[in-house]
Amino acid sequence: xxxxxxxxxxxxxxxxxxxxxxxxxxxxxxxxxxxxxxxxxxxxxxxxxxxxxxxxxxxxxxxxxxxxxxxxxxxxxxxxxxxxxxxxxxxxxxxxxxxxxxxxxxxxxxxxxxxxxxxxxxxxxxxxxxxxxxxxxxxxxxxxxxxxxxxxxxxxxxxxxxxxxxxxxxxxxxxxxxxxxxxxxxxxxxxxxxxxxxxxxxxxxxxxxxxxxxxxxxxxxxxxxxxxxxxxxxxxxxxxxxxxxxxxxxxxxxxx
Numbered sequence: 001x002x003x004x005x006x007x008x009x010x011x012x013x014x015x016x017x018x019x020x021x022x023x024x025x026x027x028x029x030x031x032x033x034x035x036x037x038x039x040x041x042x043x044x045x046x047x048x049x050x051x052x053x054x055x056x057x058x059x060x061x062x063x064x065x066x067x068x069x070x071x072x073x074x075x076x077x078x079x080x081x082x083x084x085x086x087x088x089x090x091x092x093x094x095x096x097x098x099x100x101x102x103x104x105x106x107x108x109x110x111x112x113x114x115x116x117x118x119x120x121x122x123x124x125x126x127x128x129x130x131x132x133x134x135x136x137x138x139x140x141x142x143x144x145x146x147x148x149x150x151x152x153x154x155x156x157x158x159x160x161x162x163x164x165x166x167x168x169x170x171x172x173x174x175x176x177x178x179x180x181x182x183x184x185x186x187x188x189x190x191x192x193x194x195x196x197x198x199x200x201x202x203x204x205x206x207x208x209x210x211x212x213x214x215x216x217x218x219x220x221x222x223x224x225x226x227x228x229x230x231x232x233x234x235x236x237x238x239x240x241x242x243x244x245x246x247x248x249x250x251x252x253x254x255x256x
Contacts, residue, residue, distance in 0.1 A: 001029065001030035001031070001034070001242065002030050002031035002033070002034070002198065002199065002242045002243055003198075003199045003242065003243025003244060003246065004031045004067075004198055004199030004202045004243060005031070005066055005067050005199075005202055006022055006024060007199075007243075008199055008202045008203050008206055008243075008246060009064065009066065009202060009205070009206040010022060011246075011247075011250065012203065012206040012207060012210065012246065012250065013064075013206055013209065013210050015250050015253070015254070016207070016210035016211070016214075017210075017214075018209075018210050018213060018214075021058075021060065023046060023049060023050075023080070024042055024046075025041075025042055025043070025046065025067070025068050025069050025070075025073050026039050026040060026041050026042050026069045027039070027040040027042065028040075030242070031198060031199070031242070032104060032105050032106065033198045033241075033242065034242070039069075041069070041070070043070065043072055043073060043076070046073070046076055047076070050076065050079060050080065050083070053083075053084060054083055054084075058084055059084055059085065059086040059089075060084050060085065060086060060089060061086050061088075061089055061090075061213070062089055062090045062091070062092065062209070062213055063077075063080065063081065063085070063089065063090070063091045063092065064092045064093075064094070064205065064206070064209045065077060065091075065092070065093045065094065065118075066094045066096050066202055066205060067096040067202075068096070069106075070111070071110060071111055071114035074114050074115065074117070074118045077118060077121075078118070078121060081121055090123045090124070090212075090213065091121055091122045091123050091124075092122065092123065092124045092125075092126065092205070092208075092209050092212070093118065093119055093121075093122040093124070093125050093126070093162075094125075094126040094127075094201065094202070094205040095115050095119070095125065095126075095127045095131045095135065096131075096201065096202070097111060097112060097115065097131060097134070098128075098130040098131055098134055099128055099130050099131075099168075099201070100130060100142075101130055101133075101140040101142065102130070103134070109134075112134045112135060115135065116135050116159065119135070119156075119159075119160050119162060120159060120160045120162075122160060122162040123162055123163065124162055124163045124164075124165065124212070124218070125156070125160065125162045125163075125164055125165070126165050126167060126201075126204070126205050126208065127156075127164075127166055127167070128166065128167045128168040128201060129142070129145050129148065129149055129152075129166055129167075129168050129169055130168075132149060132152035132153065132156065132164075132166050133148065133152050135152070135156060136151075136152045136155035136156055137155075138151055138152040138155060142170070145168075145169045145170045145171065146169055146171050146178070146187075149166045149169050149178045150178065150185065152166070153166060153178065153180045153185075154180075156180075157180060157183075163179070163180065163181040163218060164178075164179070164180040164181070165177050165178070165179050165180075165208070165218065165222060166178040166180075167201065167204055168201075169187075170192060171189070173191075173192055174189040174190065174191060174192055175189070175190060175191075175192040175193075176188045176189040176190055176226065177222045177226065179218055179219065179222060181218060186218075186219060188219065188222050188223060188226065190226050190227070190230060191230075193230060193233050193234065195233060195236070195238050197233060197236060197240075197241070197243060197244045198241070198242060198243055199242075199243040199244060200229050200232075200233070200244060203225075203228065203229050203232060203244065203246055204225045204226070204228075204229050205225075206225075207221075207224055207225035207228045207229070208221045208222060208224070208225040209221075211224045211225065228246075228249055228253075229244070231248075231249045231252065232244040232245055232246040232248065232249040235248040235249060235252075
């Protein structure tokens with residue numbers, strides 16, 4: 001229950017024409033923005049899935065990582081990168097562990113430290129401002145997010161060669177992304193909408209990945225993802241608190 005994680009990524013990537021193969025890390029009754037939830041850890045089964053994939057000789061052109069759930073799963077991710085990457089495969093990691101200056105429930109600084117190590121394997125990372133700050137021990141300043149993001153990005157660049165896209169950066173009533181690639185910053189801005197919904201980060205990462213894999217253009221991928229998220233938010237009633245109406249945006253895109 002709730003429009004986030006695989007519930008978002010699978011239909012969006014498929015609609016953009018990207019064949020997807022999923023390796024689920026856990027099954028949740030609903031996402032953790034609700035007061036109560038249950039969680040089944042799939043780590044033991046993940047090892048069985050990987051063994052079967054290895055025997056079948058599967059290879060993948062890209063990897064998109066989102067909500068993982070535990071530091072142990074990061075070790076499994078590294079095995080996947082090693083054993084299943086086709087030549088030139090891109091690794092895109094959305095850290096997914098916090099927002100608004102706080103960690104999500106069930107995550108701690110140990111998880112953040114493990115993620116800081118995992119992103120060293122990435123080609124592109126998609127942290128929001130909170131995650132970028134936690135990964136680099138940078139003070140989170142929501143009212144000075146551009147300079148805070150730049151400070152965090154430069155610290156991230158000291159430990160990973162990945163291109164960095166910080167999402168949720170705000171300035172003067174606008175919201176956007178800060179891209180750092182080839183030692184250069186690029187800022188992308190759009191109107192900030194008034195409502196906040198869960199799952200928009202997962203939606204952004206999914207559209208970004210789909211467009212980037214087809215175009216190789218990070219700016220175009222950010223612009224497309226931001227526009228898609230904005231359209232989904234505009235199509236969502238404010239009382240619909242557990243996600244955004246991305247299905248409308250997908251249908252609208254199909255009709256264009």
